[in-house]
Amino acid sequence: MFIDREKELMFLEEKLNSKIFEFGVLHGRRRVGKTVFIKEAIKGKNAIYFQAHQTNMEINLELLSSLYGKYKNMVKISYNSMYELFRQFF
Known part of the structure; x- marks a missing residue:
C-alpha cells in the first residue's frame, strides 16, 4: 500500500523518463519503505x-x-x- 507518496513518485517518474543519464541515491532509516518505493516506481517500466x-x-x-x-x-x-x-x- 502506498500512501502520501505521489509527490515522490512523480519526481522519480520524471527522472526515470529523462533523456539524459542521471544518477540518484535514495537513503533513509531502515524499514521505512525505500525498496518498496523503488519497486513501485519501476513497475511496468523497462527496468x-x-x-x-x-x-x-x-x-x-x-x-x-x-x-x-x-x-x-x-x-x-x-x-x-x-x-x-x-x-x-x-
Whole structure:
C-alpha cells in the first residue's frame, strides 16, 4: 500500500523518463519503505531491480549478470567485470 507518496513518485517518474543519464541515491532509516518505493516506481517500466549482497564482487557480478541475461532473454551470460556488464546497459 502506498500512501502520501505521489509527490515522490512523480519526481522519480520524471527522472526515470529523462533523456539524459542521471544518477540518484535514495537513503533513509531502515524499514521505512525505500525498496518498496523503488519497486513501485519501476513497475511496468523497462527496468530491472538488483540489490547487491554483502558478499564479494564476483558473486554480485554473477547475480547481476544472470538477472540482466533473463531481462534480455539470453540463456547464459557472463561478464568479466562490472565495467563490462554496465557497458551493456548504455
